[in-house]
Structure formats: C-alpha cells, structure tokens
Amino acid sequence: MTISIREPNRSDESAFLDAMHRSEKLHTPWVRAPLTSEEFRDYVNRYQQPNQKSYLVCGRDDQIMGVFNLSEIVRGLFQNAYLGFYAVADYAGKGHMSAGLKQVLEKTFGELGLHRLEANIQPDNSASVQLVKANGFRKEGYSPRYLKIGGQWRDHERWAMTIEDWMEMRNAHAE
Template sequence: MQLSNNPRVFIRRPIAEDCQTLLSLHRRNQDFHFPWTFPPLDESGCQNYIRRCQNDNFEGLLICCAHHHQIIGVVNLSQIFYRAFQSAYLGYYADAYFAGQGLMAEGLHLAINHAFYTLKLHRLEANIQPDNQKSINLVKRLGFRKEGFSPRYLQLNGKWRDHERWALTTEDWH
C-alpha cells in the first residue's frame, strides 16, 4: 500500500515479502551505517522489525524510488505517544547507492507529512550522534531545531553514545 508520493519517491509500510530485500540493504550498507545505526543483519531480525511495524506505537516506512520501486531508505517513528503528548522519535537510514541525490530528504518530507497530518502527531524528535554531520545537515534542511545535548544517551553496538536532540513541531513544519 502506497501512502503518499511525489515525482521521485513514495513511502509505504513494509510487508513480509520485503524481508529479504531489507536484509540485503542492511548487509550491503553495514559499513555505510557504522557507527550511526545497526539495523538487523539476519532474517529473524528483519522479520521481527516488520512485525514491530504492526504495533500501535511504532510506524515503519520504506522510502522507495518511484521509477523502479526499489527501497532506498527506511524511516521509523517509534515510541508514538498520543493524548497530551502526540509525539514520536524519528529514526532513518539510507542505501548508500542513493546517497547525495536528495531522495532521502524527499522521503523524510513525506514521512513527516504522514506523522503530522495522518497520525496527527504534534512533535517529532531525532536524536543524532554529534559526528554524524550528514544526518544533522539533513534534519536542519527539514526545519528541525537543536534542543540540546544528551551525554551517553543511547547504547549502540555495546557502547553508550552521546546524541544531539533535534525536534520539529507542526507549527514549524512548512
């Protein structure tokens, strides 16, 4: 099911049949993602991820090329809270083959629209390691503002890593 589109990319929810494609993307991009993110590298992990996308508090989205429908990136809205908070954490990663073409920015734009207008969230927060300048530049271009620094915020690959906290609210979204 295609959620929304623009001329170059569209987003959709992952389905069970995406498992092997995601696994291939993760394995192929392991060095590109290190040390920023660690997506599952085995079939069981990919299947668990796809099942997790069915939970009410987690929305996984695939960014796909409109021309050939290939998965070029992944966006996750996790720990979705409603009521007075209406917020989620935003995480994402791309296929290195498509890096530098603006496709990830376009896909994230669609995912943010989905978060704010379909899911009716008010705030998105992206926590990014300070040395991940490409990711920081991406959220800046999308209008996120830096809210702070969190030492030893998240454990990745067995190590507690510092993160910068970036956020965007519906009022600031263009």
C-alpha cells in the first residue's frame, strides 16, 4: 500500500468534490465536508493560512482517499492544534487513514514542531475513535454539546497526543 499526504490545491477541485459526494452518507452525522465549488475554494483558502494545515491522503495514482485538517494552530507557550479528518467512502476501513495519520503526526511533531495534537470525536463514531486510539492518542475527557454539526450540538470525547507520546511510540516501533 503506497500512501502519501500532500496539501490540497485548486486543481484538486473536481476529484475532491466527486470523492466527497460519494462519501456524503459516510460523513453524516460526523462531519460536513465541502460539497460545492465555493465551499472547496473556501476550504483551500482557509488551509493556506499560517494557523491551519490540510493534507490529502493519496494513493499511488494520486487518488484522494481521505483528508486530515490541523486547525487553530497555536504557537507560543501552547504549541497545539486540533485534528479533524474524514475518509473517502471507497477507501474507508482499509488502513489508508491510519497510514496517512502516521505521516501527519510526523509533520505535526517534526516539521511544524508542535507539542500537542487534540482530536475531538463524537463517542458513537467508533471508526474515528479506533483510528486515533490505534495511533497512540489517549482519551482525556468528555465535552457535552461541544460542536454544532448538522444543526445540532453534539457531545465529543477529547483524545490527545503530545510530542513525548509520539516519540515514545515511534521509538517502540523502531525496536
């Protein structure tokens, strides 16, 4: 399985929107991915800001398999970001997002030099919980009515990883 991550660009619009439309049922009620040209342009512009990063998970032929977003990157004493993600339905549950997340963690703690990454996940979203858990995140808490998705305030579990957690996990896998 050859997986890479890269930042999205305007030329991805057609393939991205096609993938998101095919995945709309999978994403509901967990996330609202861009579905129109205007939403895609806003998404690309937003993630070109210095406090945001987005990565497409791509296969050997550059097909889009999923998306990881780092939002609200805070520097200074905090060095933190929030992680959001969603798979493309055709590739969900096949290990592609896990392979992509490993690369996102490399960028987060290596290239970006952040200290902490947090993922807030709806408790019933077992696939997302499993993804972060399998990649070394720990559950830190529960936030009632945390985020408004699909017009409803939804509860979330808070999962996180620090650079120390990541380095320990990376070293354990290297042995």
